[in-house]
Amino acid sequence: MKKIALFLLLVLLLSGCQAPQAAQVAATTLPVYEFTSRLCQGAGIAVARLVTEPVSCLHDYSLGVAQLRTLERAELVVISGAGLEDFLPLEAAEEVLDASRGIELLPGPDGEPDPHIWLSPACARQMSQNICDGLCARYPAQKSVFRDNLASLLSDLTALEDYGREALAPLAQKGILPFHDGFSYFARDFGLNVLASIEEESGSEAPAALLIQLSGIVEAENLPAIFVEVNGSDAAAGIISRETGVPIFSLDMAMAGDSYFDALYRDIDTIREAYT
Numbered sequence: 001m002k003k004i005a006l007f008l009l010l011v012l013l014l015s016g017c018q019a020p021q022a023a024q025v026a027a028t029t030l031p032v033y034e035f036t037s038r039l040c041q042g043a044g045i046a047v048a049r050l051v052t053e054p055v056s057c058l059h060d061y062s063l064g065v066a067q068l069r070t071l072e073r074a075e076l077v078v079i080s081g082a083g084l085e086d087f088l089p090l091e092a093a094e095e096v097l098d099a100s101r102g103i104e105l106l107p108g109p110d111g112e113p114d115p116h117i118w119l120s121p122a123c124a125r126q127m128s129q130n131i132c133d134g135l136c137a138r139y140p141a142q143k144s145v146f147r148d149n150l151a152s153l154l155s156d157l158t159a160l161e162d163y164g165r166e167a168l169a170p171l172a173q174k175g176i177l178p179f180h181d182g183f184s185y186f187a188r189d190f191g192l193n194v195l196a197s198i199e200e201e202s203g204s205e206a207p208a209a210l211l212i213q214l215s216g217i218v219e220a221e222n223l224p225a226i227f228v229e230v231n232g233s234d235a236a237a238g239i240i241s242r243e244t245g246v247p248i249f250s251l252d253m254a255m256a257g258d259s260y261f262d263a264l265y266r267d268i269d270t271i272r273e274a275y276t
């Protein structure tokens with residue numbers, strides 16, 4: 001009996017070695033997943049992404065069973081932070097790495113901190129630095145790998161920032177009207193001015209008074225375009241576009257899809273094209 005038990009244990013151990021490696025690190029959203037994956041390149045650490053659906057942003061999001069299991073099994077869970085993941089059962093995680101640490105947060109429309117920090121390349125650099133620090137503390141043997149990867153990641157984020165500064169310089173302090181309250185940090189980095197914070201609830205209709213107010217802004221500021229978010233609601237924007245005759249363009253919150261950098265470069269190009 002003992003021998004059989006020992007044999008079974010051996011089989012279990014051996015098959016465990018051959019099974020695909022479970023993720024050691026899990027990251028919640030595309031930006032923190034992409035930063036973490038790049039930092040872990042060549043370090044032999046598996047990184048999983050929790051949110052993979054085509055969401056516009058994380059408001060009203062809830063985890064499925066498989067995602068919850070990934071969260072529970074990970075040694076380290078990287079979050080974007082600043083309240084974005086308030087919906088997550090983070091107490092189930094072994095260790096949480098908050099990428100927003102030390103970032104000066106802007107107030108959101110309801111007075112709560114605005115969590116959309118990743119849309120600022122400057123904040124994204126701080127997030128990457130924070131993630132690198134957390135990885136170094138958790139896996140000290142791979143410190144030099146993380147730090148080499150960090151240097152390349154930071155330089156890519158600086159190149160993104162330089163590209164946006166140059167592309168959007170002719171629009172200095174121009175007003176933009178995005179139909180999500182997510183572009184404050186982006187606008188601050190690139191010298192734009194968000195004219196109104198609109199937090200459109202999906203599935204609910206925008207009140208008539210708000211539509212009139214927004215149409216008034218479009219006309220008073222002589223805006224050439226308004227912006228909805230990819231995967232977001234465009235009901236109110238559609239009404240305002242018909243009312244004022246201005247076209248609608250889509251901006252990407254970089255929550256879905258598979259490249260943070262592609263999304264941000266596209267957003268910069270979209271705004272420039274919409275305004276020229």
Ligand SMILES: [Zn+2]
Pocket residue numbers: 057058059116180181182
């Ligand atoms: Zn959002």
